[in-house]
Amino acid sequence: MDILAGIFVVIHMIGWAIVLGGALTNMREPRIARGVTHGALTALVAGVIVVGLTEMSGGDVNNIKIAVKLVVALVITAMAFWGARNQERVTRGFLGGLAGLTVLNIAVAVLWS
Numbered sequence: 001m002d003i004l005a006g007i008f009v010v011i012h013m014i015g016w017a018i019v020l021g022g023a024l025t026n027m028r029e030p031r032i033a034r035g036v037t038h039g040a041l042t043a044l045v046a047g048v049i050v051v052g053l054t055e056m057s058g059g060d061v062n063n064i065k066i067a068v069k070l071v072v073a074l075v076i077t078a079m080a081f082w083g084a085r086n087q088e089r090v091t092r093g094f095l096g097g098l099a100g101l102t103v104l105n106i107a108v109a110v111l112w113s
């Protein structure tokens with residue numbers, strides 16, 4: 001179970017890396033690349049699976065930390081889908097917000113122990 005949870009943490013991190021990379025690399029001509037929405041959804045689902053696998057194997061998750069990350073992740077995912085449907089309204093600031101929230105959650109994930 002531990003190895004499975006570990007694999008999903010890897011998928012989880014790759015998903016957020018796609019969101020962050022996609023937001024930063026499209027700053028010049030602001031748009032939401034398709035990979036950004038896919039990355040966000042993949043990462044979100046993988047994160048929920050990691051929580052499930054950890055609890056099933058008797059491990060402990062920090063529920064407050066997960067709740068904070070979940071709220072921020074839902075905002076990021078909603079922004080990505082809104083931006084994908086409203087490409088003409090996507091600005092550098094919007095992409096900066098997306099990238100900033102992702103970095104915030106990386107910091108929460110790593111620094112909040």
Ligand code: HEM
Nearest residue numbers: 009013016047048050051061069070073102105106109110
């Ligand atoms: C933008 C949103 C998110 C980012 C950038 C993010 C990033 C990360 C990173 C970098 C790690 C590895 C850190 C470590 O193991 O020390 C991690 C682990 C993990 N994430 Fe996320 N995450 C996000 C959202 C979520 C959500 C929504 C969930 C669940 C609903 C979740 C559940 C987990 C779990 C269970 C782990 C395993 C380690 C732990 O318990 O902290 N994450 N995340």
